[in-house]
Amino acid sequence: MATLRITQRRSVIGTRQAQRATLRTLGLKKIGQSVEREDSDPIRGMLRSIAHLISFEEIVETPPAKKAQAKTQAKSALKTPKTEEKPTGKSTAKAASETKARTTRTRSSTTRKTAAKATARKPARKTASSTGPERSGAKKAE
DSSP: OOEEEEEEOSOOTTOOHHHHHHHHHHTOOSTTOEEEEEOOHHHHHHHHHTTTTEEEEEEOOOOOOOHHHHHHHHHHHHHSOOOOOOOOSHHHHHHHHHHHHHHHHHHHHHHHHHHHHHHHHSOOOOOTTTSOSOOSSOOOOO
16 A cells, blocks of 8 residues: 655644644644655545645555565666766757746846835835925924
């Protein structure tokens, strides 16, 4: 049977009491903590109810191979070196420069949007001459 590795990704602050209880039932106490549980319908139901707080992955257990087969496979893996083919040519360099240019454009437009929002939020400052009479508490002489 498969096993699930469940990791808590978000804080329980601001969540409902039932969701906190579900996390405790699974054995999760801290952000980043992982536990392994058997894959079953009740566990899947719990995961569905707190899906926004966790991440999980299915771990498939493979049955242990016979010792003779394992040794043969290990030897054959050692004998055949794995060679990685590196793509060469201008197409790779061109693709990298296009990706970099696209990323730069995205960042600059995001920065512009952020700057525009910041200036829109700030109220215009009033100067002393534009506010009219001084507000120092002194009464106006009539």
